[in-house]
Amino acid sequence: MTNSDAITHDVIIVGAGLAGSWAAMIAAEQGVRDVAVLSKLHPLRSHSGAAQGGIAAALNNVRPVAGTGPRGPLEQIPEGEEPVDSPELHMFDTIKGSDWLGDQDAIEILVNDAIDVIYQYEHMGCVFSRTPDGRIAQRRFGGHSAPRANFAADWTGHVLLHTIHEQALKHGVKFYSEWYVMDVIIEDNIVRGVVAINILTGEVHLLRAKAVMFATGGYGRAFKITSNAFANTGDGVAIAYDAGAPLMDMEFVQFHPTGLYRHGILMSEACRGEGGYLLNKDGERFMEKYAPDKMELAPRDLVSRSEQREIDEGRGVMEDGQAIWLDLRHLGREKIMERLPQVRELAIDFAGVDPIEEPVPIQPTAHYSMGGIPTDNNGQVIADAQGTPIVGFYAAGEVACVSVHGANRLGTNSLLEASVFGRRAGYAIAEFIKNGAKLHPVTGDPAERNRRMIQEMLDNPGKELVEDIAQELKATMTANCGIFRDDEKLKRALKDVRELQERFKHARVMDKSRRFNTDLLAALETKHLLTFSEVIVTGALNRTESRGAHARTDYPKRDDENWLKHTLARKGEDGRPELSYKDVTIFWDRFPPQERKY
Amino acid sequence: MYKTTGFISFFLRRLTGVALVIYLFLHILVIGSVNAGPEAFNARLNAVQTPIFKLAEIALLAAVVYHALDGIRLLIVHYFDVTEYRKSMFYAVIVVATILVIAGGVPIFLFMLETAS
Amino acid sequence: MRVFQMQRISAIALLIFLTIHMIVVHYPPFHINFDNILVRLQNPVWKAIDIAFLFFVLIHALTGAYVVITDFERAFDYRKALAWIAVVIGVVAFIYGSMTVWAFQPPA
Amino acid sequence: MANNNRRTVTVRIQRFNPDADAKPHMQEYQVELVQGMTVLDALHEIKTHQDGGVTFRRSCRHAICGSCAMNINGRNTLACKTPLKNEIDKHGRVTIRPLPYLPIIKDLVVDRTTFWEEYLRVKPWLIPPDDIPEKEFRMSPEEVHALNNAETCIMCGACYSSCAVIGLNKKYIGPHALLKAFMRVLDPRDAAPAERLAEVSGADGVYRCHTIFNCIDACPKGLNPTQAIETLRKLAQKRQKYEQARRERQKHLNEPIP
Numbered sequence A: 001m002t003n004s005d006a007i008t009h010d011v012i013i014v015g016a017g018l019a020g021s022w023a024a025m026i027a028a029e030q031g032v033r034d035v036a037v038l039s040k041l042h043p044l045r046s047h048s049g050a051a052q053g054g055i056a057a058a059l060n061n062v063r064p065v066a067g068t069g070p071r072g073p074l075e076q077i078p079e080g081e082e083p084v085d086s087p088e089l090h091m092f093d094t095i096k097g098s099d100w101l102g103d104q105d106a107i108e109i110l111v112n113d114a115i116d117v118i119y120q121y122e123h124m125g126c127v128f129s130r131t132p133d134g135r136i137a138q139r140r141f142g143g144h145s146a147p148r149a150n151f152a153a154d155w156t157g158h159v160l161l162h163t164i165h166e167q168a169l170k171h172g173v174k175f176y177s178e179w180y181v182m183d184v185i186i187e188d189n190i191v192r193g194v195v196a197i198n199i200l201t202g203e204v205h206l207l208r209a210k211a212v213m214f215a216t217g218g219y220g221r222a223f224k225i226t227s228n229a230f231a232n233t234g235d236g237v238a239i240a241y242d243a244g245a246p247l248m249d250m251e252f253v254q255f256h257p258t259g260l261y262r263h264g265i266l267m268s269e270a271c272r273g274e275g276g277y278l279l280n281k282d283g284e285r286f287m288e289k290y291a292p293d294k295m296e297l298a299p300r301d302l303v304s305r306s307e308q309r310e311i312d313e314g315r316g317v318m319e320d321g322q323a324i325w326l327d328l329r330h331l332g333r334e335k336i337m338e339r340l341p342q343v344r345e346l347a348i349d350f351a352g353v354d355p356i357e358e359p360v361p362i363q364p365t366a367h368y369s370m371g372g373i374p375t376d377n378n379g380q381v382i383a384d385a386q387g388t389p390i391v392g393f394y395a396a397g398e399v400a401c402v403s404v405h406g407a408n409r410l411g412t413n414s415l416l417e418a419s420v421f422g423r424r425a426g427y428a429i430a431e432f433i434k435n436g437a438k439l440h441p442v443t444g445d446p447a448e449r450n451r452r453m454i455q456e457m458l459d460n461p462g463k464e465l466v467e468d469i470a471q472e473l474k475a476t477m478t479a480n481c482g483i484f485r486d487d488e489k490l491k492r493a494l495k496d497v498r499e500l501q502e503r504f505k506h507a508r509v510m511d512k513s514r515r516f517n518t519d520l521l522a523a524l525e526t527k528h529l530l531t532f533s534e535v536i537v538t539g540a541l542n543r544t545e546s547r548g549a550h551a552r553t554d555y556p557k558r559d560d561e562n563w564l565k566h567t568l569a570r571k572g573e574d575g576r577p578e579l580s581y582k583d584v585t586i587f588w589d590r591f592p593p594q595e596r597k598y
Numbered sequence B: 001m002y003k004t005t006g007f008i009s010f011f012l013r014r015l016t017g018v019a020l021v022i023y024l025f026l027h028i029l030v031i032g033s034v035n036a037g038p039e040a041f042n043a044r045l046n047a048v049q050t051p052i053f054k055l056a057e058i059a060l061l062a063a064v065v066y067h068a069l070d071g072i073r074l075l076i077v078h079y080f081d082v083t084e085y086r087k088s089m090f091y092a093v094i095v096v097a098t099i100l101v102i103a104g105g106v107p108i109f110l111f112m113l114e115t116a117s
Numbered sequence C: 001m002r003v004f005q006m007q008r009i010s011a012i013a014l015l016i017f018l019t020i021h022m023i024v025v026h027y028p029p030f031h032i033n034f035d036n037i038l039v040r041l042q043n044p045v046w047k048a049i050d051i052a053f054l055f056f057v058l059i060h061a062l063t064g065a066y067v068v069i070t071d072f073e074r075a076f077d078y079r080k081a082l083a084w085i086a087v088v089i090g091v092v093a094f095i096y097g098s099m100t101v102w103a104f105q106p107p108a
Numbered sequence D: 001m002a003n004n005n006r007r008t009v010t011v012r013i014q015r016f017n018p019d020a021d022a023k024p025h026m027q028e029y030q031v032e033l034v035q036g037m038t039v040l041d042a043l044h045e046i047k048t049h050q051d052g053g054v055t056f057r058r059s060c061r062h063a064i065c066g067s068c069a070m071n072i073n074g075r076n077t078l079a080c081k082t083p084l085k086n087e088i089d090k091h092g093r094v095t096i097r098p099l100p101y102l103p104i105i106k107d108l109v110v111d112r113t114t115f116w117e118e119y120l121r122v123k124p125w126l127i128p129p130d131d132i133p134e135k136e137f138r139m140s141p142e143e144v145h146a147l148n149n150a151e152t153c154i155m156c157g158a159c160y161s162s163c164a165v166i167g168l169n170k171k172y173i174g175p176h177a178l179l180k181a182f183m184r185v186l187d188p189r190d191a192a193p194a195e196r197l198a199e200v201s202g203a204d205g206v207y208r209c210h211t212i213f214n215c216i217d218a219c220p221k222g223l224n225p226t227q228a229i230e231t232l233r234k235l236a237q238k239r240q241k242y243e244q245a246r247r248e249r250q251k252h253l254n255e256p257i258p
């Protein structure tokens, strides 16, 4: 019955950010005729478009002017002169940034494919900023030891996203815009399709496919102050987890040092890349104390912790002392207007401050999700530490955990990851389809099951507002599972999350209509937040060390002896996460773990 | 409806344009009566030169002046990069049109009073 | 597109002709009749000017009307037919108008 | 006494659910004005705490995704970049309507189908030349700069739905798509400018624009579709010559800019 009612495609890709669009474009280009992309937002509204600073690749177009030090001006490398950068160096920086939790085989692929991917973007029409002789311009970025962030002013993600979406259209990819995926069907370790709501009509449909890919982006919305879009509710991780797939390294959440005070909206790292200062209440450049070498351009986890320490020790600014100054004034009007125009506008629009004239109040903001659905190097989702595949199920981008970022991502590496691994997943999917993948039958009626679930939510007369539950979750996650964690806080967070899960059963959806019911979607999203937050907290509670973005005040040291391994979480019989661990791939001869100092 | 100076200028331009087209054809017909001989022509012309019609003529003048000035404004926009000044150009058109209409309208008005008395 | 160009060129021409027309025809002595028009139109240059004026004003008016009408989505698909209607009206009006100008001859 | 930082303000929202209502109506809500609040924040407050039925699109909340374009106090703009206080100070209250001239799906959510069709129609993607270099095409900073007027377009539709021509005739390509065409036509890497110019210079293209300027006034990214349209008009006049020049330029795409 249901099997024949369903919409069918060869390939269904969920999410139309960089990762999803790349995969769709490549699969179509490779000759898979029937590729469909489902996205809860119009593809061009995807969060990839919000990325500002740049995308990494060792193109060797610019170098620091000799003798000007690590923060001096940059110049184009004259034709034929020595390169300053290499994939090898990029690889080392990434590994070091990851605090050795990144899988080095995956990182090697990332840095090597990087160069090709950037040139491909350029050939597809992406408008990068340029050096005087017409090459792609590059800037410095935190944690990178050479200027290798390729950029388009400060709207890099925007131009990349538009470019790749255009290409997907050109290749005839079918987009289901504003379809919300709420379930993935996996039986016997084989993927069979998804269940989605057509937001416009409110109808629930079963969509069957030979291959399904998740590219649904990150989960920063579990925190109160975040740079992430409303849409970044981690639907993909929660749905996959509920369907029996594992999640990896969920406890690693990156806090970006420069979110606009109170809003969390990102002031791009390019601000510091271009030479901005961080100042405390006394006007000190406090990074001198924490990273004398790299100063403001130390990696994000370190800078955020330094800021938080200044704030906690009473050297913050603004009435409540919860902010830090980001000072760009010395860059001068011209540079700000040319290199950081959007950033300036954001500061004016949202903080009422013109960075040309005044310092901007900022604070750390939840920014990037290192964890996600574990995959191999071709986007194939794996079911366990041994790498058993879930057949036909792929993931890439922020929703996935390959893992190239390990415990902490370097800026500009994630647009890269979404592109490189989205592209690789595209090739892998095309291969998979061409090798005769089959449409596997679906047991029962999953669409009906989800319809009933929705009806129950709509009929629930409950007295709690969904938003109150969501706010309480975000508050506890920020306070107890944020930049600094310890056993006590994490236990409190776990208790809170579980209580909130209970309370959610009595949540009331206010809008009862079918058509474009975003109130219902918000409830489903909150349910997802509650689901994976428990995994984050559980992972964090168990990991009794500090590594990368995971900083425990009760275990302040990295502990390679016991914890040089990935956390895998799977939903247990009782509905609680069950943890196991997976080895990190390390090239012991090339990049053995070292102390991470900047 | 989306009301801005841009929209208002467009609306007035269109309104005056269409009014002028209607006027033009009536005008051709009126003047065309000469084909039936000078007497018919004079009779027809006398009929359309009563005070009421003179008042209408001021309206006509206003329409022509606004339409022409706005047309000039558009021609300028086509050939020079001046979109930045779009608002001030519109206000300038209004001001200049008002002056011209007053300058041109007063003599007609005085003449009308004369013939009316 | 030709309509657009025609409209701009005729607009520029009108700027000149219409100004002349307004000044000579609608201002002193204000009251016009066959005789005082005839005085002017006995000069063939004036006849030529009036006919050129007529030509441009028709082009401008008809392209203008055409644009106004085809701006409506319903009429948009009938552009061809509307353009032909405009041409026919234009030709007829031009002939009729030229005859009119011609008709200002001293009574025999 | 209401102090200046915290006061209650009136937000009027146009409501319409075609499944239930015969026609749109206005509904009033009160929200507490907090320092730094945007119109989007106010909508959110209303939706999450007062009336979950109020429906609108949003995602990034910092003027980059283009979801939240709507008509605020008569002006098309992005709700997320409009400070609530400014609107209150200027108009005493805020009246929020969906983007005009477009079919309403629900409340502030409009149907942008024709908008996307036109976008697709101008072939937004680059048509590359035959030889692709190993590395990047060389483009001068000035050539890149010339594209700035189009490249930051977030396809929000504020321009499109402010244009009176669109109000009359949805067959008009519209400012957003013409801006995109402009971007491709000016890009030295694009191999088919003449073809593009031909496509946009029909009766539904650049000549349908009546230079109303609403698009400039509405654009939240400060872009200038009118000037782009003027440029396209001029280039369309001499498109063969322009194509010739482009071919010349493309011979040097692989060489450093002097």
Ligand SMILES: Cc1cc2nc3c(=O)[nH]c(=O)nc-3n(C[C@H](O)[C@H](O)[C@H](O)COP(=O)(O)OP(=O)(O)OC[C@H]3O[C@@H](n4cnc5c(N)ncnc54)[C@H](O)[C@@H]3O)c2cc1C
Pocket (backbone or CB within 6 Å): A014, A015, A016, A017, A018, A019, A020, A038, A039, A040, A041, A042, A043, A045, A046, A047, A048, A049, A050, A051, A052, A053, A054, A055, A056, A156, A157, A179, A180, A181, A182, A215, A216, A217, A218, A227, A228, A229, A231, A235, A236, A266, A367, A368, A396, A397, A398, A399, A411, A412, A413, A414, A415, A416, A418
């Ligand atoms: C403010 C900001 C600035 C950044 N700047 C940089 C930078 O300078 N450099 C860098 O490298 N990285 C940066 N990042 C990180 C980077 O942008 C993201 O990691 C990357 O874009 C993720 O891409 P994606 O394709 O995985 O997901 P996204 O672009 O987030 O796309 C997710 C897609 O999934 C869809 N989706 C989600 N849930 C569902 C569902 N349930 N059903 C259907 N569809 C669904 C969405 O509609 C969307 O299309 C930044 C991030 C932020 C927040």
Ligand code: HEM
Pocket (backbone or CB within 6 Å): B010, B013, B014, B016, B017, B018, B020, B021, B024, B067, B068, B069, B070, B071, B072, B074, B075, C007, C008, C011, C012, C014, C015, C016, C018, C057, C060, C061, C063, C064, C065, C067, C068, D210, D211
């Ligand atoms: C000096 C005189 C005039 C000038 C400079 C002028 C200029 C213009 C211009 C530039 C346009 C184009 C507007 C657009 O594309 O949106 C236009 C439109 C038009 N004109 Fe004129 N015009 C003049 C006189 C006239 C006269 C005498 C008539 C009537 C008989 C007329 C009728 C129209 C009409 C109907 C339109 C179309 C309206 C529209 O598109 O909105 N114009 N004019």
Ligand code: SF4
Pocket (backbone or CB within 6 Å): D152, D153, D154, D155, D156, D157, D158, D159, D160, D175, D176, D179, D218, D219, D220, D221, D222, D223, D225
């Ligand atoms: S041009 Fe401006 S208003 Fe129009 S779609 Fe683009 S960003 Fe929006």
Ligand code: F3S
Pocket (backbone or CB within 6 Å): D162, D163, D164, D165, D174, D175, D208, D209, D210, D211, D212, D213, D214, D215, D216, D225, D226, D229
């Ligand atoms: S508002 Fe419309 S008419 Fe032209 S100038 Fe802008 S597209």
Ligand code: FES
Pocket (backbone or CB within 6 Å): D057, D058, D059, D060, D061, D062, D063, D064, D065, D066, D067, D068, D069, D078, D079, D080, D081
């Ligand atoms: S929410 Fe993205 S533009 Fe306003």
